[in-house]
Amino acid sequence: MPVFLAEQLRNVGTKVFLAAGAPLDDAEWVSRLLVKANLVGHDSHGVIRVIQYVKAIQRGDINPDARTEIVKESRASALVNGNWGFGQVAARRAMEIAIRKAKENTCGTVCAYNCYHVGRLADYSLMAAESDMVGVVMANSVKNVAAYGGLDRVLSTGPLSYAFPTGGEAPFFLDIATSVVAEGKVRNTLHKGGKLPEGCIIDKNGNPSTNPADLYDGGALLPLGGDLFGYKGFGIGLVVEVLGGVLSNSGLTLMPGKKGNGLFFQAVDIESFMPVDEFKQQVTTLIQKVKSSRLRPGFTEILMPGEPEFRTEKERLKSGISVPDRTWEEIKTTAAALGLNVDSLI
């Protein structure tokens, strides 16, 4: 399995997207986020997507040269049409607008539709945190998750992300699916030949299953909370669906032909409520006190949201990013079809 520096992979991604028709700035941005996903340990959202995105461009699902368009705007809001460009490009623009509007109006709310895959939501909520604001992102997507008590897939995994500035080195961000697990986790388990923990999926008859193959044979993911308390995850999933899907003008996950991510972004200005330094100080106190809490048997540490990613990034910035042989071969083939020799780019 070859190992690369982040910079090398970013260069490959950028050159491939450029060759596929993206403007330089967009190619660099999308490539940066994919490699960032590898750095923080979410390889399912990493450079493996280069292959998928180029195929999507060739199929016409992504217009690599699309311009993000503001179709409706008020002092503190915007509705953005991604025009089926890279989701990452529309999402960046949307959060930039939200942050700019929040500076003048406390809260900027921006919705976006006609967006291809946006990747990790934390990339955008953290933009707000880096501007000393609270960042919120919610997305709907393709249907994967059953209702609480239901058998059919009616919701997407309904990811949501919040980020806050902290006084410390590590950012505070949450980025979770509102299903028990994300689909990628089931796929990984399937590829590794393993079993899922109980309570993650049901099979096509609605019975609990630990066999990941059952998800792809008519099954569904379950909402967070399990058999007894799944109405909570289901409820949060519905909120994400309404904000990310309905309010965004993207359409319901359960409608035939639904594709891409529907998106809801907010940036909330902290200074409207308190000095940012005081906010950071209190968040730091919260983190320190929570982390120094006594441990339950079986646990060795209390981790804050975003902390595992932060650690993995520090480590992979030094040690490099391993890319599975098969993925690397496919990236080379993808690039070659665009007239690029990947080895010469490394």
Next chain:
Amino acid sequence: MPVFLAEQLRNVGTKVFLAAGAPLDDAEWVSRLLVKANLVGHDSHGVIRVIQYVKAIQRGDINPDARTEIVKESRASALVNGNWGFGQVAARRAMEIAIRKAKENTCGTVCAYNCYHVGRLADYSLMAAESDMVGVVMANSVKNVAAYGGLDRVLSTGPLSYAFPTGGEAPFFLDIATSVVAEGKVRNTLHKGGKLPEGCIIDKNGNPSTNPADLYDGGALLPLGGDLFGYKGFGIGLVVEVLGGVLSNSGLTLMPGKKGNGLFFQAVDIESFMPVDEFKQQVTTLIQKVKSSRLRPGFTEILMPGEPEFRTEKERLKSGISVPDRTWEEIKTTAAALGLNVDSLI
């Protein structure tokens, strides 16, 4: 167990709070919300609280005549000091401000501190929904919940509520604790002499327990998601803590002497993104399609958030509200000490 019409109980509550020093409008509002809680089936937040609130007034924890004060304000935000009046009074004012500001600025964000118990968060998120807006409420409170992997109580049950307008008769609202269960559920189970489902609490040594008494003997509630996925509920709980506790200027749940609810409110104007009628139509479609999903074995129906409450309310508006004998006796005693004869108020 005596049974009363909602109107009778509202009258009792209003007269008691008036006699305890509240202005008429505030007394009526607090009483209305308590009885509403009984109507929708959340008796733990119902008229039983009349007793608690009068005691809190006598102890000086509630100033029944306090005026809610705006201490910081911008075009789209306000920071509200409840001055330790009834939480319900400050919360109504805060959401009213949020709605008014959202009409002009898409999103109104209001935080509130120095608030005694506010009751059910849905009462306020629904105010936004009734104004054709999205309503968001988050609150911190007293410490009850352990960190994921931790033993000490560091967070409150971190309730959050979202509400949306719908085209239909029933409102759409979510109002949940981000712990597996709320503290009231454990207390009820204790009083009934029952056992909790697995995964709700830990005992003072951090071991899983189904004995509700263990919560009150140094134990803690667990965050939503259980032993494997509790980092999700913990993460959402932290978000509620930061918005409801830090941004609200209320202080961290885990700090000594913390009391009352810290509050975060948002109203988001739908018209900034799409015609409200279209929004309602899509939400109605979502509800209909989700509810008509095929069922899993063991389930008889798919219920939307807020639907059980809506049904109970319809039924109790007809059949009346049963008040346990002991609660009713205590209400009578509480009223008598204020010079009121409850029987003459019914």
